[in-house]
Amino acid sequence: MNQYLPDAYTVRAAIALAVRAPSVHNTQPWEWRFSGRTVELRADARRHLRHTDPDGRDLLVSCGCVLHHFTVAAAALGWAAQIERLPEPGLLARITLVPHDTRDGDIALAAAIPRRRSDRRPFAERPLLVRDEVFLAKSATDHGALLRLLDDAPQLSALTGASLAARELHRADTDYGIELAAWSGRRYAPDGVPAQNAVHATEAPRVRDFADAQLADTAEPDGAALTVLATRGDEPADRLRAGEAASAVLLTATRLNLASCLVTEPLELTSTRALVRDCVLDGKLEPQLVVRVGYLPEGAAPLPATPRRPIGEVVRPFGHGYGVGLPIPAQLRRH
Numbered sequence: 001m002n003q004y005l006p007d008a009y010t011v012r013a014a015i016a017l018a019v020r021a022p023s024v025h026n027t028q029p030w031e032w033r034f035s036g037r038t039v040e041l042r043a044d045a046r047r048h049l050r051h052t053d054p055d056g057r058d059l060l061v062s063c064g065c066v067l068h069h070f071t072v073a074a075a076a077l078g079w080a081a082q083i084e085r086l087p088e089p090g091l092l093a094r095i096t097l098v099p100h101d102t103r104d105g106d107i108a109l110a111a112a113i114p115r116r117r118s119d120r121r122p123f124a125e126r127p128l129l130v131r132d133e134v135f136l137a138k139s140a141t142d143h144g145a146l147l148r149l150l151d152d153a154p155q156l157s158a159l160t161g162a163s164l165a166a167r168e169l170h171r172a173d174t175d176y177g178i179e180l181a182a183w184s185g186r187r188y189a190p191d192g193v194p195a196q197n198a199v200h201a202t203e204a205p206r207v208r209d210f211a212d213a214q215l216a217d218t219a220e221p222d223g224a225a226l227t228v229l230a231t232r233g234d235e236p237a238d239r240l241r242a243g244e245a246a247s248a249v250l251l252t253a254t255r256l257n258l259a260s261c262l263v264t265e266p267l268e269l270t271s272t273r274a275l276v277r278d279c280v281l282d283g284k285l286e287p288q289l290v291v292r293v294g295y296l297p298e299g300a301a302p303l304p305a306t307p308r309r310p311i312g313e314v315v316r317p318f319g320h321g322y323g324v325g326l327p328i329p330a331q332l333r334r335h
């Protein structure tokens, strides 16, 4: 063993934890390669949702989430990730792993990864602690984004209006509906949104019309705090950063025992996204995601974890080799 070079089992362990990251419709649109201390992340364009996410924002944000999850997992395993973002066409990130003294905070954040869920149920009517608001906001700014808590009625009604309008436009879009039906209502599938994690759509704007939703919505008002995660620009690097920041916010929320869920439907259409940009962010920042955060009602059962594809499907050969010291799995030999 070389203490300055991560072995393949360590890198694969970090990737296995990283892929617990959230992704739009649980498409898991990423591909990993590694050799020695170098790890590369690419988007898997075959998993791009063309009708839900025509400009590819959700795809890049999802990859940003998995990138941040990877850095958290690697830190807990004793490796700091030095990241070059978009170093060449087609490559989202080149990561160099260097030895790192794991701290308690690294372990605590990594431990949040398997506990996090996208929870679409109504949250309790209980305001966030100011201390927690500060932690969440800081986790976004630490990653180059801004988390704005919507705390006045005009902003909240603008977001509700944008969400309802997006839902109506999507309901009229057959291609969107076919894509949503194909990627949700899943049972025993390694990807897509499982029926058991989706909430039966009511008129609540927080809920996307996922197919065959099994969780009954209650008539309770939703007490979630609504936040918008924004960046200064809207270039691919900004979207990737937004995903990293969203991942940091979600893991911080989990650490604080807060429930959370990302919502992007109102940002997937040009007109409703413009409404959020102008009415919620004063036209000055680019909205990338809505993040619902809050407390589950007393006694709410934990949600099951959503499935992930086997690690062998997301790790590809690097150059002529495959990782370090591991045999090429049979299903990859064809590629």
Ligand SMILES: Cc1cc2nc3c(=O)[nH]c(=O)nc-3n(C[C@H](O)[C@H](O)[C@H](O)COP(=O)(O)O)c2cc1C
Residues within 6 Å of the ligand: 020, 021, 022, 023, 024, 025, 026, 057, 058, 059, 061, 062, 065, 116, 117, 118, 119, 120, 192, 193, 208, 261, 262, 263, 264, 265, 305, 306
């Ligand atoms: C870019 C992005 C957009 C998302 N948009 C929504 C959304 O609009 N509504 C929703 O309920 N969940 C949304 N999600 C959450 C995913 O559906 C969820 O991460 C995925 O199903 C995996 O489940 P998990 O987060 O519980 O592991 C989004 C996630 C990402 C990364």
